[in-house]
Amino acid sequence: MGAEIFIASKAREAVKEVYGVEVPQDQFQVSPTRKEFEGDFTLVVFPLLRVSRKAPEATGEDIGKYLVENCPEVSSYNVVKGFLNICLSPVYWVESFRSMARNASFGTLPSTGRRVMIEFSSPNTNKPLHLGHVRNNLLGASVSEILKAAGNEVIKTTLVNDRGVHICKSMYAWQKRFDGATPESTGKKGDHLVGDCYVEFAKMEKENPAVLDDVHRMLVDWENGDPAVRGLWQMMNQWVFDGFEQTYKALGISFDKTYYEHETYLLGKELVQKGLDSGVFVKDPDGSVWCDLTADGLDRKLLLRSDGTSVYMTQDLGTAEKRFAEYKLDSHVYVVGDEQNYHFQVLKLVLAKLGFDWASQIFHLSYGMVELPEGKMKSREGTVVDADDLIEKMYQEAKATSEESGKLADVPDEEKECLYRMIGLGALKYFILKVDPKKKMLFNPKESIDFNGNTGPFIQYTNARIRSIMRKASEQGLAAGVEDGVEFSEKEQRLVKILSAYPQKVQEAADNFSPALIANYCYDLAKEFNQYYHDTPILKEPDAKVLSMRLALIGLLSDVLCKAMALLGIQLPERM
């Protein structure tokens, strides 16, 4: 049980005993005591004044006194204004530490029995991935891990947008202007080559708008299954998939199931009929089908064009239905930019109107755009930050920083490369994941992503320090363990307190779909450790029992850091 909950329940007991009144649990607000006051946890007594009918100070005294007298875990208390600061006994912290250290799956929550599908990435196959996609991918991958840690079964999926006019544009430009160029012949990554085609088409269109007609003819040919068009489409798509695969691999991203839009874009049409039958949809005289959401404060939404073809929303309705049925999902999370907030609002509403009770279990993990100092990224102005370039740049930065320090001088080259990747990627992932997904974030290409301060490498470095001590300890034949009769120092208790909050953080992160909560937790933990490290020698400690306990403490610390950072997709090196 978490310490906060424990104290709250004891305080409730105290109020019942002292004042003879049962007060709801939620009236007991317990939070970690602020640094400037003495104590471990603080109970806010204001909500209890109505029951105590006493001044805040007196109420705090009453409860504090009861706790000290009746709970062995509570060693002392003090009251400041309306705040009751409670100190837990040294024994409590040692026991708390023991139970964490014993629990190999500490931080993994009990199974919820729920199966969750999470869709993310969902790229277009007409241009390479950029920084915006990177945020999407990292969020999706991280939230997947967080949901797993919170006890859910998770199915990671992506829907590749591999058909449509925009794809034909690339194909058309390639035919006309690229003289049979291939990734092999140009040495270019496939997604970048196709991206070049797309850019080229924009030029062609500017020179002669009539090319658009050709492209639309091409789309019709594609839909009719014209072998030549399909062949070209398949070839170019494969180039892009191969390119994406490389980028995904570099980022450490994978999926359990990949959907392709050319296989799903016709889904949802039967649902339209169902909606018409049940009267939640209406057909206009021209044959188009709509869902009227004006009563819900939204607009009329088109579901079928007058020519009978479906739109994006139709497909999404059908896909959702199919997935919930096929996989027996309990819920579905979509990682999609906040520009589509309206779309998902409508999606949920329409599904609810169609009578699907799982509609309420659809969550849109809406994240903010990544912006540059001069505003949004625009491919036309060449301000798009390319994912592959960025990953490479981070690697180079990590390499430069590392070589400057010279700490890896005796490490084999192959291992060095691995570490540079790990650190560069750690910096990038942390930089993106530490900010609240809901908020838009700023990226300045001119300033390199930092390796100092609240960053991924800072946390990686912290772990490298711990591992270094552990290596030396093992060389000296020293073992970690907690023996009776040893207590934690004040700083060590603080570390134990932060460690013990980890499961709760995982739960919070899962509830809010927020890797940022985990990132900030890791930073707090690492920062606290570095302060401890600075003024507490570990290997030089003369008392063998104390030394042993310190090793156990930093061992658990390293474990938790590794687990928590793994939820962000960031690995921690043994040395750096």
Place this chain on the structure above:
RNA sequence: GGUCCCGUAGCUCAGCUGGAUAGAGCAACAGCCUUCUAAGCUGUGGGUCACGCGUUCGAAUCGCGUCGGGAUCACCA
């Protein structure tokens, strides 16, 4: 115009289910490496939490309004 989101230190961000004197990092300045990794630690300066009103014992946090920024409201995806 309707709907929704955002506005916290020079910059990037925490804190937002109401709680104590609003926190970090970067940047600036000043210290700390014969002692477990200085990618670290310590300190200094830096704030009208956009603004106003309200609810409350208590508001950065909740409500209303104003200003500023953004998204969206396609027979696009």
